[in-house]
Amino acid sequence: MVHSARVVALPNLKTAPPAQQAVLHPLAPKPVSVLSRVVRIGTGIVTQLAPPVLTIAFLLILWQMLASSPTSALPSPMRVIGESWEIIVDPFKVGNGIDQGLFWHVTASLVRVAYGYTLAAIVGIGVGVLLGQSTLAMRGLDPVFQVLRTIPPLAWLPLSLAAFRDGQPSAIFVIFITSVWPILINTSVGIRNIPQDYRNVAKVLRLSPIEFFTRIMVPATVPHMFTGLRIGIGLSWLAIVAAEMLIGGVGIGFFIWDAWNSSLISDIIVALVYVGVVGFVLDRSIAAIGHLLTRGTAAQ
């Protein structure tokens, strides 16, 4: 940004002798600023977009070259487009059973994530606040949580299938149990890290417990909370794809598994692109909400 502004300003400085410059400046500020703004926005877009576009183009070409031999086990990008053209152009297809467009598969997965993640956010923040405020609760629950959180998401699935006897609630439970730990732990750490100074200010002002909660605890903890929420949404999306492979039905995870069973490798690759893009959007959405709520003080 700074560089582009200089590029525009420099010719002016060079052509105008120092004495004239003072006169020239107030006379013609508008055309310079408009021009420089256009150039600045233009260079901004180019410098922002060029690196990722070039990188993606390079990777696609590399992939095309590596996978173009007739004996290659995996399809090249051109072959993926050719073989999976149907599902690429018609994501909103409505068919029978699991024969749905990719949009519907992704939506089904997102709905499961929404249920499990919302539950995890409520429970995680609630218990996190308790753990942050009460040393006794921390001592009692922390060892239990530290063990439970290391259990891989899919290890919970058989148990939850046994408990719920149905795929849908089991998948939601797996999402919940996966994403609740980072939310819970980060919230409690956030509350423990409220500086003593802020607590002293609250004491001197004699803030009531409710005032302390809304005026000090929540704003001081929100950045930590959102770190946990962001890790949690990423883990949820990781877990749902794996869980759906096992429970079946409509969902992007089972779509991938089904494609593998039908040897439709190109379909898998298209689905992976969807999974990646949706995961990226989920992560950025939570980050954006956090940024908004903390007025920019949370890490991006």
Add this chain to the structure above:
Amino acid sequence: MAYLKIDHVGIAFQRAGATTEVLRDVNLSIEKSEYVSIIGHSGCGKSTVLNIVAGLLEPSQGGVLLEGRAVSGPGPDRAVVFQNHSLLPWLTVRENVELAVNKVFRGKRSKAERRDWTRHNLELVHMAHAENKRPHEISGGMKQRVGIARALAMEPKILLLDEPFGALDALTRAHLQDQVMEIHGRLGNTIIMITHDVDEAVLLSDRIVMMTNGPAATIGEDLRVDLERPRRRLELVGNTTYNDARAAVLEFLYARHRAPTLAA
């Protein structure tokens, strides 16, 4: 009857089974509108004295009387300016002061009066121009001024300054000291200031209370500084009273009660 009386205060902390006596038998009487500095080496417990007056710490022995009434727990009648400003970073400068004003004066003053009072206190420390900025957008000296405005806005009976200029560079510190002197001259606040800066103590105070080294620290000497107010730092260079007071404090701190780590 003294305005504020610290009466036979002692405090001991228990940690890992061991008891450390930090203060023993601290007695101090302060009159209304007096500016009293407490000076001592770091770790001697001078901040502990302030925290006991503020009510943030409960003394093990003795107690604190303000206008003849025993102090228990913190409250806005004993406003504290913390060493590192302690502004809430998610609030603007104005909102930080407003939080205190609304808490102390809700129900006693109208909304408009409270808004004017906030503004008035920001003007007092010359910070009204930055009222919509957030703490991270202003300098350390400015933050400390807002901290002072927040404390003043509570209309405290006594103002407690905990090394308020300690974290600032020398020029900013001098500027802020002048402002605090001016405010004290104008409003006649009763002030206790914790400091480890001899010049600062002599320049600002009516009395300098010198603390012995811990453990079991107590007041070693209580020196009156009989200098006319308003004081100007430039005119005090070469002033005999100023130099004598300065020499007395230096002598106490570096000859009779050297820092324990330095004496070893």
